[in-house]
Amino acid sequence: MSVSPVPSPVAVARATPSAANCMAALAHIRRHELALPADTVAMARVVLPTLSSAANDQWDVLEQVAVAALQTNEMVLASQCIRRLAKKFRDSDRVRILIAMKHEAEGDVQVAVEMYREIIEAKPNSPMAYKRLVAAHKGAGDLTAAANTLATYLETYMTDAEAWAELAELALENGNYGRAAFCYEELILLEPYNYIHHLLYAEVMYTVGTPEKLDIALAYFAQAVELSPHGSPRALTGLLMAAARLGGASSTAAASSAEGPNPAALFKLARDKLRLLYTADAPQMLDSFETMISGLSGSAQ
Amino acid sequence: MDLLEAHGHWLPRAAFERRRQFFIDGEHGMYNQEREQVNALDAMANNPAMSNMMSSQMAMIVPQILTMGIVNYFFSGFVILRVPFPLTSPFKAMLQQGIQLSDLNVAYVSSLSWYFLNLFGLRGILDIILSDGNAADDSKLLKQQMGQAGGQPGMPQDMPKIFAAEKENLVLVAHDWKVAGVADRLVAGRPRVASASASAPTAKHAADAAVAAAGAGSDSSKPKPRRRFARRS
Numbered sequence A: 001m002s003v004s005p006v007p008s009p010v011a012v013a014r015a016t017p018s019a020a021n022c023m024a025a026l027a028h029i030r031r032h033e034l035a036l037p038a039d040t041v042a043m044a045r046v047v048l049p050t051l052s053s054a055a056n057d058q059w060d061v062l063e064q065v066a067v068a069a070l071q072t073n074e075m076v077l078a079s080q081c082i083r084r085l086a087k088k089f090r091d092s093d094r095v096r097i098l099i100a101m102k103h104e105a106e107g108d109v110q111v112a113v114e115m116y117r118e119i120i121e122a123k124p125n126s127p128m129a130y131k132r133l134v135a136a137h138k139g140a141g142d143l144t145a146a147a148n149t150l151a152t153y154l155e156t157y158m159t160d161a162e163a164w165a166e167l168a169e170l171a172l173e174n175g176n177y178g179r180a181a182f183c184y185e186e187l188i189l190l191e192p193y194n195y196i197h198h199l200l201y202a203e204v205m206y207t208v209g210t211p212e213k214l215d216i217a218l219a220y221f222a223q224a225v226e227l228s229p230h231g232s233p234r235a236l237t238g239l240l241m242a243a244a245r246l247g248g249a250s251s252t253a254a255a256s257s258a259e260g261p262n263p264a265a266l267f268k269l270a271r272d273k274l275r276l277l278y279t280a281d282a283p284q285m286l287d288s289f290e291t292m293i294s295g296l297s298g299s300a301q
Numbered sequence B: 001m002d003l004l005e006a007h008g009h010w011l012p013r014a015a016f017e018r019r020r021q022f023f024i025d026g027e028h029g030m031y032n033q034e035r036e037q038v039n040a041l042d043a044m045a046n047n048p049a050m051s052n053m054m055s056s057q058m059a060m061i062v063p064q065i066l067t068m069g070i071v072n073y074f075f076s077g078f079v080i081l082r083v084p085f086p087l088t089s090p091f092k093a094m095l096q097q098g099i100q101l102s103d104l105n106v107a108y109v110s111s112l113s114w115y116f117l118n119l120f121g122l123r124g125i126l127d128i129i130l131s132d133g134n135a136a137d138d139s140k141l142l143k144q145q146m147g148q149a150g151g152q153p154g155m156p157q158d159m160p161k162i163f164a165a166e167k168e169n170l171v172l173v174a175h176d177w178k179v180a181g182v183a184d185r186l187v188a189g190r191p192r193v194a195s196a197s198a199s200a201p202t203a204k205h206a207a208d209a210a211v212a213a214a215g216a217g218s219d220s221s222k223p224k225p226r227r228r229f230a231r232r233s
Helices: A009-015 A019-032 A037-050 A058-071 A075-088 A093-106 A109-122 A127-139 A143-156 A161-173 A177-190 A195-208 A211-227 A233-245 A251-255 A263-281 A283-300 B003-010 B013-024 B040-046 B048-075 B089-095 B111-121 B123-130 B137-151 B159-172 B182-188 B192-217
Strands: B079-082 B108-110
Touching (some): A019 A058, A037 A058, A037 A075, A058 A075, A058 A093, A093 A127, A109 A127, A127 A143, A127 A161, A177 A195, A195 A233, A211 A233, A211 A263, A233 A263, A263 A283, A263 B182, B013 B159, B108 B111, B111 B123
Antiparallel strands (some): B079 B108
8 A cells, every 4th residue: 555665554463463563553544544444343353452541542542443343333342432432421422423323333324313413403513423414314315415414514614625525426416417516616616726626527517518518518628638647538538528529520620720629629639649548558448449439420420 | 815716717707707796796795794793892701711811810919909008008108228329319209109208318218119129129039939940930921922912812803894805806806717728728739837828818718608608507697696505406
């Protein structure tokens, strides 16, 4: 995982699972927010029996292990951790959230949702509870409720880029392209140099597909190609498709050079770059690519 | 500072205008809504840190006043020493408190004045001798106060004024769609750094196109109440 010559603490702990190594690995997982629930549970089995009450991070470890245990369906271990935390922190929202998560894991999503709602009602400034509520709705398959909860959350925490991205995905799932476009616009405002946002925005615009939206899609696909390190294939493909939709694929359009973004030139550019990429990385796919190109050119004429 | 001002040029014209309207449009604009003025004194009274400071100050002041009364009663009215050098008459107020003799030489010091001189003049030395190794208390206190003065906790800011300034800035922003020139640049194979000169000729065209798009979409130019999210199904 890590490029540096120093092996990652997780790898060390996997090789020699001593208590000290496992503690270091758990701290590493916590700090970098790695999603390794199985490893976490395995290390917890080594660490927990000897976890000294003097250790500064014992409560962090317990919370971390509780979440990982819930993710891997280790209910006994999770209950142990949560009980120890609840004993120490009687009136804590974080413990309450853990208990609610246990309900979620057991399938009582409705109970969990009620608990999250109570926490939010008592303290509207608890982003953790909001995010869990969104996750619970999403897990239960109620995407509309998830999206609306997330929208309420974003009215307060409007600089949370990941939340905007999540809402955009939910909106796409719901088929609400207007809202998805709005989210990607916000993301572009927040992080204008991340080409992913430009790319996804262009894809939404392309999907909506009215003429003026296609113009915007073409511009933002071009923007994504320029911003991405080596011209992302996904952005190039988008550029190709958008240019084809705008009539750039036909051979007659290639001659006319209108002012402004020229679909024909962009089509040719994307086609050549993609052809190079296919030749280099996936020669077995080159034939189907050429078929697609000729299909696009044929349908445009 | 404002996100829309700084990065709004990355959005299409219609999207930018929609956000601008959200802030400045008519009565419903974010910056135009009436806000209740927060009274500075109320805010201070409601601030627990402030009232804590007041009560601790009071606890210091009451014994001070009592001590002063006692000292005044017992020590006033007699001369206690004579400084061995001549002084000019302005020192009279400082050295001869509690004695109403206009002719007395300024070199004679009254007991009350001597008490005060010692109280204030020897504070540093007394701190070193009497305190348990935290003689730096004063400087710590000073630092604390300085920090507070910088942050101004609980002091209400004048939001209407800030909003008015922000609104003015936002009204003045000329939207210059940065994405407009990218396609041409890409086709011409020019690098990104030349963006200023490359995008100039096409910017106008793109802006026109965007205005046309906004008109066709009929979505951005109507002054109607707007929510943060477009709730369309």
